[in-house]
Amino acid sequence: MHHAFKLGDDVHNVELSRSATAYRLHLGEQRIDIDLRTGADGRAWLTLGERHVEVVIATRGDEVFVHLDGEAYALRYQHPLDRLAAAAGGNAEDRILAPMPGSIVSVAVKAGDAVSKGQTLLVMESMKMETTIAAPRDGVIAEVTYEMGQTFDRDALLIALEAQK
Template sequence: MHHAFKLGDAEHNVALSRSATAYRLHLGGQTLDVDLKTGADGRAWLTVGDRHVEVVIATRGDEVFVHLDGEAYALRYQHPLDRLAAAAAGNAEDRILAPMPGSVVSVAVKAGEAVTKGQVLLVMESMKMETTITAPRDGVIAEIAYEKGQTFDRDALLLSLEPMEKSA
């Protein structure tokens, strides 16, 4: 079965199939055995190919938050019809939404400031993990909805962008 996942700014098209003992992840020309098990002590272990590591995983709807090797990752499944609708609208990246509930640790930009794709916009904290929110594209900050210390829910509008030409 084919799926699209968004990890940070990168979208990954993958396929999953079953093997006798686990799943197989088909990514590009590679096929990797993958398995996720929870031990009796409640700890989770992820096996990808020959690598076996402890992970902390939290889910909410189509989002999976993974803490692995000292790094936090937000992974979001996107239904193919939703992807097509966002592409047709052309402004899906204008609204930067909270990937999970949390609070603002720091804001690195100001309204009216030009930003480039990948530039740090703000840092948020959720479940004692910090997540850096970066610009999904070049643009100008139209609005910053939250200040340092304020809390928000999942999918809350954190910042919005407008095209560069509007600011000239």
């Protein structure tokens, strides 16, 4: 099965298939046997070919945070429909979706505002924890769909962006 993951600003296209014991990662012509297991002590171990390393993994929506060999990585799964929309001239980052159900604590922008990548757009609360939602790219706010205090479900459209003119 074909998948794409963002690591930083780079998109990595990979394919996964089943092997006799776990999975096989296809990177171009390379094929690497992979496996992820949790030990009885709760620690997670990643096997990449002959290499066996301890990893710490946390998820938030479609984001996966991996701590491996003293380095931290943030991966974001890209849904195939989002990739197709981007290939057709759209941009998956034009729609900022809720990573989990919650409510709006504060909104820092309004329709028509120009924003820069990384700029705070809003703060949401879910299960007593606040999460700051930042602009994934430079653009102009096309629409803010929720106001302070309103609640929403996971994957609800929070903010829509458009290209700067």
